[in-house]
Amino acid sequence: MKKTLTVLALGGMFVASATIAAIPDFAVVDVNSDLAITYEELLAAMPDVTEDAFLSADANGDGVLNAEEYAALGA
Ligand SMILES: [Ca+2]
Ligand SMILES: [Ca+2]
Numbered sequence: 226m227k228k229t230l231t232v233l234a235l236g237g238m239f240v241a242s243a244t245i246a247a248i249p250d251f252a253v254v255d256v257n258s259d260l261a262i263t264y265e266e267l268l269a270a271m272p273d274v275t276e277d278a279f280l281s282a283d284a285n286g287d288g289v290l291n292a293e294e295y296a297a298l299g300a
Pocket of ligand 2: 284290291
């Protein structure tokens, strides 16, 4: 019984990390193709992303994510 629960817990962790890693392509999220992703564009593609996660991914603090900063979201 205990072993079954452990296997289920490990399976759940795998699914959770796989979900975080599978972010949409930059070009898909960047709806207006200005090579910058705003928080609004990010929310449209990934409704679960918090503003805190967006701001911490914005490494240079210009309020938008470039391709490199966006990739860091899924790292
Ligand atoms: Ca954009
Ligand atoms: Ca930025």
